[in-house]
Structures are given as structure tokens and as C-alpha cells.
Amino acid sequence: MEEFVSFSRLRFCCKIALIVLLVFWFTFALLSGAAKFGGGIRGVLLNVPNAVPWAILVGIVGATWKRDFFGSVVILGIGIGSVFILYKTTFTLIGISLPITGIGVLLLLSCFIEHK
DSSP: OHHHHHHHHHHHHHHHHHHHHHHHHHHHHHHHTGGGGTSHHHHHHHTHHHHHHHHHHHHHHHHHTTOHHHHHHHHHHHHHHHHHHHOSSHHHIIIIIHHHHHHHHHHHHHHHHHTO
16 A cells, blocks of 8 residues: 555656656746747737747646546657757757656556556
């Protein structure tokens, strides 16, 4: 029983860490390009398309709360895919791809170990 509780905590902490990471990047993507559109609320609203991928990822994390295994596989796939799509600098690799991939691996491992 104690192992079940520890894997449930691990999964919960991974989901919270992923939500915090994605909300940070969503906010950054939303606000970072607003200045080129004139700033203010209008600039933020015109820059919304820049933040849509992060909003989709937040939705996928929400789906992970209901379907752990499916969500873990999708998050891991997105993390691995982002290495190939986003890798232009070391910062994007360390700041975006590796945390998402690592959290996806931990979520998938917790699903496998719990269901053994």
C-alpha cells in the first residue's frame, strides 16, 4: 500500500511540475511578442497565436489527470518530438525539451510500476 501512495505522489508532483512549467512558457510566449504589436492589451491579444501550442499542452496535461497512461505517452512523445523541432540552442533543449521529456518518463514509469 505504501508503494502505491508513493507512486501516486510521484505522479501528482510530476503533473503539478508540468503544469507550472507549461503555464510559465505559455505566459512567456503570450507576453514576449506583444511589444512588436504595440504593447498593452492589444499587443497581447494580437500575440495570442504565439501561445496556442502551450495552451494545447496545458489541455493535454488536463487530460492526463483522467487517463494516466495515455497522457504519459503523449507527453513523452511531445518531449521527444520537441528535441527535434525546437533544438536551435542549448537553452531550448535544457529549458523546454528536457524537462517535458523527463516528466513524461517519470509519469510513464509510475504508471508501469503501479500497474505491476
